[in-house]
Amino acid sequence: MGKNKEYLAIGLMSGTSVDGVDAAIIKTDGYSVKRYGKCHHLAYSKEQQKIILEAIDQARDAGNPDIRSNSISMAEGFINEIHTKAVQEIIKINDLNRDDIDVVGFHGQTLLHNPDKGWSWQIGDGREIASELGITVINDFRRDDVENGGQGAPLVPIFHRALLPEKNDYPIALLNIGGVANITWIGGDDPSDMLGFDTGPGNALLDDWVREHSDLPYDKDGELSASGSVQEIFVNDLMNHEYFTEKPPKSLDRNEFGIGQVSMLSPADGAATLIAFTVAAVKMAEVMCPDYVKKWYVCGGGAHNPTMMKMLSDTLYGDVEDISALGFDGDYVEAEAFAYFAVRKLLNLPITFPGTTGVSEPSTGGKINKP
Incomplete structure (x- = not known):
């Protein structure tokens, strides 16, 4: 072979x-x-x-x-x-x-x-x-x-690297927002110049929340979360988890977090707050990378949620795009x-x-x- x-x-x-x-x-x-x-x-x-x-x-x-x-x-x-x-x-x-x-x-x-x-x-x-x-x-x-x-x-970093075109303006990050979110940070052309780890919950908590409060399996088009208000006190409480101060590489089980901490919120505010939690975890991951990312490419279910994508664009240092910009289907x-x-x-x-x-x-x- x-x-x-x-x-x-x-x-x-x-x-x-x-x-x-x-x-x-x-x-x-x-x-x-x-x-x-x-x-x-x-x-x-x-x-x-x-x-x-x-x-x-x-x-x-x-x-x-x-x-x-x-x-x-x-x-x-x-x-x-x-x-x-x-x-x-x-x-x-x-x-x-x-x-x-x-x-x-x-x-x-x-x-x-x-x-x-x-x-x-x-x-x-x-x-x-x-x-x-x-x-x-x-x-x-x-x-x-x-x-x-x-x-x-995460296993995907070496594949993420393979997706990039030959010439890039590094550092670049590929962010996969599935049930758990993970990041691949790529600092240059050297294959060893790469870091990968789970950032925190992706869509798992939001999906659980939506299923509990509606007949839908997920927050379609970000409509529920867009109608709510982020309750920062709950985001800060969730971000106190020790996982976020651990140095990468690190990984996370889906069950490490649950929706119980936001159970007293309205369906809309709970959805908005859980998205803000996912984004705050990505922001923490950004800080843990060796250098600030110039370009983010997002894939996974989170890329279809306009509320998620807007929060990421408003929060992260670099430009945020769907991975379709590279010619790949993020799903x-x-x-x-x-x-x-x-x-x-x-x-x-x-x-x-x-x-x-x-x-x-x-x-x-x-x-x-x-x-």
């Missing part, structure tokens, strides 16, 4: 926002990246979302990946089924055949992330999916990093990243680095499951 060979790879992502499965196809030699064809999203039903959220709650109570409740087993069963279906459908809509795909990168569904105890818990069976598809599937991308002293997150960057990681695993190339996860040395990641 040489650097010049391009692989056609599918990436799959089901994030902490628990909205569904994203599937994307890329061409890559393990270094540069080309988008390929149409992306695809399979949404979870409300019942499936409920089961996953129950599994997350039970995983937190168990505190041990070796313990499997009925909800966790049930969730893993349909995680396998839906991810398999997502691959089959994206192959079909792009007029491809199974044999056209070299590899699938499958993240699985995170239930609990606890690198301080030496593990990060994702459900989903790569062997079963590989057998069903007849395609090599790579999963379990975080294990090697955690076992070598890393945080196991599928993480799915594309796992396609990229799968190819790098085939080539035995690292995906995590001391500056991105705190791992002792650059580490490859993933388990190869052949059909």
Whole structure:
């Protein structure tokens, strides 16, 4: 396998926002990246979302990946089924055949992330999916990093770097606002001039809040948060959490924060305050970077929330743009990243680095499951 060979790879992502499965196809030699064809999203039903959220709650109570409740087993069963279906459908809509795909990168569904105890818990069976598809599937991308002293997150910085054009006005940051938000700070062309870490909650708290106060799964077009007023005293209280003073690299579990601290606010004020909390955490992350960012590129669900984007633009030092300015669809960057990681695993190339996860040395990641 040489650097010049391009692989056609599918990436799959089901994030902490628990909205569904994203599937994307890329061409890559393990270094540069080309988008390929149409992306695809399979949404979870409300019942499936409920089961996953129950599994997350039970995983937190168990505190041990070796313990499997009925909800966790049930969730893993349909995680396998839906991810398999997502691959089959994206192959079909792009007029491809199974044999056209070299590899699938499958993240699985995170239930609990606890690198301080030496593990990060994702459900989903790569062997079963590989057998069903007849395609090599790579999963379990975080294990090697955690076992070598890393945080196991964020994984995306090396992929973020691959998205940038050849000439840039550094420093640049790519900000992914999914359920948890993470930053990739890139100071220059040297691959080692890179820092990555979770900034704090992304959309997870806001989504939980909106689901509790409406029939909607998220703050569509930022309408609820835009109608409210930020209650700074609550933002300041939330920002007192010790996580925000820890030095990066660092990572965060979705369940580290909850909506209980703003439970007495109105639906609109609560939504506005939770967005302000996400933005305040990003601002703190900006201060922790080696130098101020000149240009921010935002991806993930948060990029679709005008209230979030305006607050970021008003608060951060550099210019803030949607990652679409680079020619990529921000909704599928993480799915594309796992396609990229799968190819790098085939080539035995690292995906995590001391500056991105705190791992002792650059580490490859993933388990190869052949059909």
